Amino acid sequence: MANINIDSVKERIFDAIVIGSGISGGWAAKEFTGRGLKTLLLERGRDVRHIMDYPTTSKMPWEFEHRNELPLAIREANPVVSRCYAFHEETEHFFVKDTEHPYIQEKPFDWIRGYQVGGKSLLWARQTQRWSDFDFEGPARDGFAVDWPIRYKDIAPWYSYVEKFAGISGNLDGIPELPDGEFLPAFPLNTVEDYFSKHVKANYQNRHVISARCAHLSKPQPVHFQQGRGQCQNRTLCQRGCPFGGYFSSNSSTIPWAQKTGKLTLRPHSVVESIIYDEQKGKATGVRVIDANTRQAVEYYARVIFVNASAINTNIILLNSKSSRFQNGFGNDSGTLGKYIAFHNYTANVGAEVEGFKDMTVDGRNPAGGGYIPRFRNVYKQETNFLRGYASGFSAARYSNTDAWGVGSDLKNKLKKPELSGWYVGSHMMGESIPKETNYVKLDDKEKDAWGVPLLRFNVDYDDNDEKMKLDYLEQISEMFASAGFKNIRKHVSVGKAPGLDIHEMGGARMGHDPKTSVLNKWNQVHSCPNVFITDGACMTSTGTQNPSLTYMALTARAANHAVDEINKGNI
Numbered sequence: 001m002a003n004i005n006i007d008s009v010k011e012r013i014f015d016a017i018v019i020g021s022g023i024s025g026g027w028a029a030k031e032f033t034g035r036g037l038k039t040l041l042l043e044r045g046r047d048v049r050h051i052m053d054y055p056t057t058s059k060m061p062w063e064f065e066h067r068n069e070l071p072l073a074i075r076e077a078n079p080v081v082s083r084c085y086a087f088h089e090e091t092e093h094f095f096v097k098d099t100e101h102p103y104i105q106e107k108p109f110d111w112i113r114g115y116q117v118g119g120k121s122l123l124w125a126r127q128t129q130r131w132s133d134f135d136f137e138g139p140a141r142d143g144f145a146v147d148w149p150i151r152y153k154d155i156a157p158w159y160s161y162v163e164k165f166a167g168i169s170g171n172l173d174g175i176p177e178l179p180d181g182e183f184l185p186a187f188p189l190n191t192v193e194d195y196f197s198k199h200v201k202a203n204y205q206n207r208h209v210i211s212a213r214c215a216h217l218s219k220p221q222p223v224h225f226q227q228g229r230g231q232c233q234n235r236t237l238c239q240r241g242c243p244f245g246g247y248f249s250s251n252s253s254t255i256p257w258a259q260k261t262g263k264l265t266l267r268p269h270s271v272v273e274s275i276i277y278d279e280q281k282g283k284a285t286g287v288r289v290i291d292a293n294t295r296q297a298v299e300y301y302a303r304v305i306f307v308n309a310s311a312i313n314t315n316i317i318l319l320n321s322k323s324s325r326f327q328n329g330f331g332n333d334s335g336t337l338g339k340y341i342a343f344h345n346y347t348a349n350v351g352a353e354v355e356g357f358k359d360m361t362v363d364g365r366n367p368a369g370g371g372y373i374p375r376f377r378n379v380y381k382q383e384t385n386f387l388r389g390y391a392s393g394f395s396a397a398r399y400s401n402t403d404a405w406g407v408g409s410d411l412k413n414k415l416k417k418p419e420l421s422g423w424y425v426g427s428h429m430m431g432e433s434i435p436k437e438t439n440y441v442k443l444d445d446k447e448k449d450a451w452g453v454p455l456l457r458f459n460v461d462y463d464d465n466d467e468k469m470k471l472d473y474l475e476q477i478s479e480m481f482a483s484a485g486f487k488n489i490r491k492h493v494s495v496g497k498a499p500g501l502d503i504h505e506m507g508g509a510r511m512g513h514d515p516k517t518s519v520l521n522k523w524n525q526v527h528s529c530p531n532v533f534i535t536d537g538a539c540m541t542s543t544g545t546q547n548p549s550l551t552y553m554a555l556t557a558r559a560a561n562h563a564v565d566e567i568n569k570g571n572i
Contacts, residue, residue, distance in 0.1 A: 009301075014040040014265070015567070017287055017302040019272050019317065022119025024536040024552040025308035026250030026258075027162065031560035033263035037567075040265045040300055041255070044292060044309075045115030047268040048094075048122065050228075050251045054241030056090045064089050083501055084112045086123055086239045094122055094239070102455060104444055109458040110500035111312060117268055118251035119310060120503070121549075123239050126215045126247050126367070128168050129391075129546035130159050130179045134379055139542050142378075142387050145340060145435045146512040148541050149522035152179065158554040166248040166553065167224050169368065170213035178210075178374040178546075184218045186211040187368040191360040192396035192423050197371065199484045207376045207480075209394055212368040215248035215550075227253050236365040247367070269293050271451045274321040275305060275330050275532060284330075284532045290451040304531050304563050304572055308556070311341075311537030312441060315508040316456055318519075318534075319443050331509070331519050331526035339440040340510055341460050342543045344502040345390070345431030347494045348470045350477045352486035354396065354423035361398050361420055370395030373427070375545040377472065386468035390431035391545035392477060398423055425486055429473045432545045433499075434465055435507050460499050504548055506540035524559040531572045535559050 015037035018028045025041065032039040047053070061067060068089045075082040078098040087095055096113035103111060114120040133152045140147040156179070163182040170183040189197060189211050197209035216232040217224055224230075229245030229252055238247050245252035258264040269292035276286045276299060286301035307314050315338050321330035329337045370393070377389035402418040404411070439461065443454035474491045481489050499505075512518025515527035524539055526532045535556040537548060544551075566572040 012298070012300045014038050014300065014302040016040070016304045016306065016563075017042065017300055018306045018308060019287065020119065020308035020310060020313070020536065021117045021250055021255065021266070022308065022310055022536070023121045023124070023250060023549050024556040025119070025306070026121065026254035027553050027556040028306040028308055028535065028560050029258040029264055030254040031557055032564065033258040033261040035561070035564045036263065037564065038263050038265075039258070040267060040302065041258070042270040042272055042287070042289060042300075043117045043119075043266070043268045044271045045117065045119075045268060047266070048116045048118050048241075048251055050245070050256060051241075051243045054243060055093065057237065057240045057243050059090070080110050081112060083110055084503075085501075090237075091123065091239045094241075101449065104447070104455055104457040106457055106459040107461045108498035109460050110498045111458070111505075112500065112503050113310070117255070117266065118249055121249040122241055122251060124549060125369075125547065126238065127369070127372070127547040128163075128166075128213050128215050128550040129372070129374075130181055131155070131544050131546060131551055132177050132179050134177045135542070135544040135546070138388065138544075142382070144387065145542050146510065146514070146517050149511050149513045154522070155551070155554050155558060158558040159550065162550070162553040162557055164221075165223060166215050166253065167217045167220065167229075168213060168550070169216050169218040171211055173208065173210045175208055175210070175374055177379050181213070183213070184221070187214070187216070187218060187366050189371055190362050190366070190396055192354055192357055192425060193371045193394065195357070196394065196396070196425070196484050200480060203483060204376075204480070206379065207373070209371045209373050212370060212372040212393070214368040216367045217246050227257060229253065232367055234365045234367055236367050238367065271453065272309065272317055273297070273451070273453055274317065275307070276301075277321070277323045277325055277330065277529070279323065279325055284529055290453075292451065295451065303567060304533070306556075306560065306563075307532065307534045307538075308536045311505045311508060311540075312456065314534060314536055314538040315441050316443070316453065318509060318538075320453060326528075331528050331532065333528050334516055334518055336437075336510065336517065337519055338442050338508050339437050340435035341439045341441060341505065341507045342433045342435040342540070343460070343499045343506065344504040344543060344545070345433055345462065345466050345470065346429060346502045347462075347466075347497050348473050349426060349428040349492050350474060350481060350489065351424065351426045351492070352481045352489040354425055354486055357423050369393065375432075377476070384468070384472055386465045386472065387434055388432040388465075388469070389545060390429050390469055390473050392430065392473070393428045394425070396423055396425045425481065427477050429470065430502070430545055430547075431466060431469045431473065432543050434463070435510070435542060436463070441508060462499065504537070504543070506537040506543050506548060509534050509538040510541045511539050512541060523562045524555060530566075533559050533563060
């Protein structure tokens, strides 16, 4: 019996453990296995295999029982996730249901989750922009949070590294505050989007409307074919899972790449309860997992541990990993763990109508979504009554109008002759929120989930800076629309919209120079336990205005390769 137990332990020993198989976790697994490390990739949800487990990817509209609408009973049972723009009959199997995974809202927070292999990389909006030093230097310049321990030069080579592998479409726009990358051909702006781009360039200093940069294979390169991926077909059904591998996801790219090495063990249905800390060795030795199906506990061991469970779940794991050394949560010597949670503010948009251009319409679909307006407020100097700024989406379209009144042959004739509307334009705000100590998550003292992990309590909200920024966005975009000659400009504020629906939650285990004020160092290592790394959204010191996933990927690749170097040097 003793020998059996010894063999069992040996089977649970790895060189590296990665917690979470989403965008950042997939990259950690790829880097470790690529450098020869025997790697365990843990995912709390079910397995989702590329192509084979995309049940709705090729369905036609009439093949859905409810024509892609969700029954009222499902919406009422899931009030949080039902507010997500992507939650439909075609995608509901990729979303966590509210009743199955409860949490406590001290203040309203819409926590959108996808528990399966690949995580939310199956569902993300695929927008990818680099940070610049205007972002990394922001906290130090503007006096909030703590100084980032890295600058653009530290991460720029890793942006290039992940962009080439993932496949990012875009133009070389030459904008200092939005650095160019390693791009495949961009998806072009349509005629009205292009008109607005040229108008802004001619009439505004340091403002730009560019083709949105996105993780789609507009022109695949050999490395993408080697991954088994093909060209994006512009279906814009991405949230179903792409059978062509046309957009980047862990499922289509990094996980299969890691599996080809023979060094990866993928274990779904594995709820990580805590990180195991060895008091005598002064380092983490493994993780404690609760099997999602059997509820049985099992422990796995490794020299290095990467926590990539997504920002909020990473905070849960760290807060729940208590020991004599870390009585208030793993690596929490600073007392900042779970605090300084931030997000992006999406609470405003502007729409308008466009006269003219009636000789032009749109042919096909644009998976990039149209245009992107990089942040232009408070970039080079402080110029407003609020800190930081906002980026904006921008798109233009015409719609098919069909007169469906009538019966018989009259109705049939009308249905045969749909008419095009005029042009409409729209913009949405993506504002940078300021990380604050008062925005925090913590574990509940009594209530636990089905796997024995304490429920999480949210205390996260907007503040006066967010409100001032929102008003400025409405004013500036409306003025730009008016300047361009757009008519019937409509400002809209999402009244009562809670934080969270941006699905860009960040912070709680931030990077910094000083162990007294941060959890992680410049390599994403826990200050007080250097064989544990955190490279998902939890590590973010501030949020910037860019979509964050590209930065998570670059930070992960950088940290994973550093970890391997440190192992080879005997430092881990």
